[in-house]
Amino acid sequence: MNLLGQRRQTSLAPNYIILGLLLLFALCPLVILGFNSVKSNIDIAQNPLGPPRALHLENYPTAWEVGGFANTTLNSVYLVVSTVAGVLMLGGLAAYSLARLNPPGSNLFMLYMLGGSTLPIWLFLVPLFFLWRTLGLYNTLYGLTIIYIALNSPLAVFLLRSYMLSLPADFEDAARVDGANELQVFFRIVLPLSWPGFLTVGLVVALGVWSEFQIALIFVNDPKLFPVTTSYYQFTSRFTRDWALTSAAAVMMILPILIIFLALQRRFIEGLTQGGLRA
Amino acid sequence: MAHAQEVSAVGQKTTLRSKAGRRFFRKIVVPWLFIMPIFIIHLIVVAGPSLSAFYYSLTEWSGLGEAEFIGLENFRELIFEDMTYRRALRNNLVWLSFFITVPFILALVTAGFLAQVRRGSMFFRTALFIPYILPSVIVASIWRNLLSPSVGIGGQLAKAGVEGADIAFLGNTKLALLAIAFVDNWHFWGFLMVLFLAAMQSIPVDLYDAAKIDGANRWQEFWNVTIPGIRPTLAFMLMMVAVWSFLVFEYVWLLTQGGPAGASEVLGTMIFKQAFNRFEAGYAAAIGLTMSLFAVMIIGLFTFLRRRGWEI
Numbered sequence: 251m252n253l254l255g256q257r258r259q260t261s262l263a264p265n266y267i268i269l270g271l272l273l274l275f276a277l278c279p280l281v282i283l284g285f286n287s288v289k290s291n292i293d294i295a296q297n298p299l300g301p302p303r304a305l306h307l308e309n310y311p312t313a314w315e316v317g318g319f320a321n322t323t324l325n326s327v328y329l330v331v332s333t334v335a336g337v338l339m340l341g342g343l344a345a346y347s348l349a350r351l352n353p354p355g356s357n358l359f360m361l362y363m364l365g366g367s368t369l370p371i372w373l374f375l376v377p378l379f380f381l382w383r384t385l386g387l388y389n390t391l392y393g394l395t396i397i398y399i400a401l402n403s404p405l406a407v408f409l410l411r412s413y414m415l416s417l418p419a420d421f422e423d424a425a426r427v428d429g430a431n432e433l434q435v436f437f438r439i440v441l442p443l444s445w446p447g448f449l450t451v452g453l454v455v456a457l458g459v460w461s462e463f464q465i466a467l468i469f470v471n472d473p474k475l476f477p478v479t480t481s482y483y484q485f486t487s488r489f490t491r492d493w494a495l496t497s498a499a500a501v502m503m504i505l506p507i508l509i510i511f512l513a514l515q516r517r518f519i520e521g522l523t524q525g526g527l528r529a
Numbered sequence: 530m531a532h533a534q535e536v537s538a539v540g541q542k543t544t545l546r547s548k549a550g551r552r553f554f555r556k557i558v559v560p561w562l563f564i565m566p567i568f569i570i571h572l573i574v575v576a577g578p579s580l581s582a583f584y585y586s587l588t589e590w591s592g593l594g595e596a597e598f599i600g601l602e603n604f605r606e607l608i609f610e611d612m613t614y615r616r617a618l619r620n621n622l623v624w625l626s627f628f629i630t631v632p633f634i635l636a637l638v639t640a641g642f643l644a645q646v647r648r649g650s651m652f653f654r655t656a657l658f659i660p661y662i663l664p665s666v667i668v669a670s671i672w673r674n675l676l677s678p679s680v681g682i683g684g685q686l687a688k689a690g691v692e693g694a695d696i697a698f699l700g701n702t703k704l705a706l707l708a709i710a711f712v713d714n715w716h717f718w719g720f721l722m723v724l725f726l727a728a729m730q731s732i733p734v735d736l737y738d739a740a741k742i743d744g745a746n747r748w749q750e751f752w753n754v755t756i757p758g759i760r761p762t763l764a765f766m767l768m769m770v771a772v773w774s775f776l777v778f779e780y781v782w783l784l785t786q787g788g789p790a791g792a793s794e795v796l797g798t799m800i801f802k803q804a805f806n807r808f809e810a811g812y813a814a815a816i817g818l819t820m821s822l823f824a825v826m827i828i829g830l831f832t833f834l835r836r837r838g839w840e841i
Contacts, residue, residue: 259723265642267695340567353560365576374578376804380592400574404565461664479666486670500667
């Protein structure tokens with residue numbers, strides 16, 4: 251036993267060496283990004299990969315100003331909040347109906363959602379663009395929100411449904427006996443009991459919307475309405491040579507994500523790996 | 530007395546009818562009312578436009594005004610005349626072969642090493658997952674600089690005396706597509722690794738004990754216990770990654786927009802340019818339809834192999 255245990259311990263060294271190398275591969279680019287966000291451009295030109303020689307924290311307020319972050323952050327927060335609220339509300343209602351009320355034909359609906367979530371986005375993006383233009387939804391934040399709600403709804407419906415199925419139905423039955431209608435049961439019993447499921451879905455959807463680029467690029471053309479991603483893209487193409495400013499802007503964009511991810515990583519990873527089928 | 534009976538019978542009838550009505554309302558109307566809002570939104574955004582793509586692919590349409598029906602002309606042009614389409618498709622196949630090998634090998638090996646480790650296991654899992662949660666615009670901008678021949682890694686190596694290291698990866702027709710795939714993979718492989726790790730951790734420990742008793746070495750253990758143990762996850766992800774590799778757009782658009790000289794053009798960037806720069810919406814819809822056909826073919830292939838008894 252002792253012999254075995256010893257052999258195990260010594261044989262783990264190569265594991266740690268390889269994991270350490272991969273860790274460097276994954277995180278070095280981020281460390282360099284952090285370094286460059288506080289360098290001057292002269293410093294970057296001479297020393298683009300190493301630690302800063304002097305701190306230039308003024309890069310941050312400058313990038314915030316020049317990149318128009320005050321406005322784009324608001325746009326992105328609007329998109330995140332309204333999409334998450336819409337997906338949780340409408341997806342939650344549908345999930346509750348599927349988990350507990352079993353209406354006839356609900357299997358067909360689930361089959362539809364499953365099929366719809368595997369359709370290549372390029373199949374419907376072009377007709378959708380011209381439909382949105384006809385309906386006056388092109389170049390509006392609520393038009394973008396509706397698309398985000400639709401694209402995130404299969405994930406929400408399936409994840410929330412399976413979460414609700416794992417809960418006992420006793421409380422709901424008791425509430426019904428007391429004369430509550432289904433809407434009351436949903437809001438007073440199901441919602442408070444399944445909050446962990448709602449939180450997981452909310453986090454995954456919020457991360458997706460905050461980072462989303464492709465659809466925002468196509469459906470919003472007015473710089474005043476840009477979310478942080480398309481605005482950052484424009485910013486980097488205008489200031490290609492200004493690595494210090496673009497790095498500071500990048501850090502401002504990813505810092506909130508990193509903090510929330512590290513605080514709630516179990517839930518994030520669970521949600522992203524269970525239902526987050528995005529490349 | 531008779532009168533009273535009649536009244537109560539009538540009363541019973543109406544309560545019966547309203548009971549059936551209430552039942553119908555509670556068992557069918559209310560549940561479907563809960564499903565309807567998300568269903569309608571999904572129909573408008575996904576199903577409707579998807580169906581209309583079939584029609585528009587048969588038309589000459591600028592997106593504004595009437596679409597002119599031209600039959601299979603778009604597809605004829607795509608298959609027989611459009612050299613850009615041919616190149617884009619070939620690039621998508623290169624992308625596919627890159628993504629069903631490189632990230633899978635990287636993720637399998639890493640998850641294999643990580644599954645044996647106790648101390649620090651959570652730390653490594655979280656840290657290696659971080660690139661996956663970053664927005665594509667940020668990942669692209671970080672690597673555009675790191676791959677640049679002046680301020681990037683290559684440029685610094687050249688300055689330090691490594692001759693010829695200052696390669697313009699993204700400006701080179703031979704290297705651009707692979708460089709983009711490398712960047713996308715840097716972002717993606719941690720996700721795959723965490724999926725495989727979770728699958729590996731649910732393999733029963735007795736299987737490993739049995740393999741040890743049989744005198745299996747590490748490699749044999751990995752090949753004969755670990756890989757079969759995660760086969761369902763592995764096969765499903767191979768299928769999904771193959772399907773996704775036809776949809777690729779963001780990293781190509783962000784890093785090269787399909788250039789230089791069309792060297793990294795893929796179907797996604799081609800559709801984008803046709804639809805939103807040239808307003809050839811009918812043609813773009815036709816490309817989108819062929820892309821969906823490739824996705825269906827991949828899913829069909831996997832289903833076929835499974836029916837033939839492959840354990841995937």
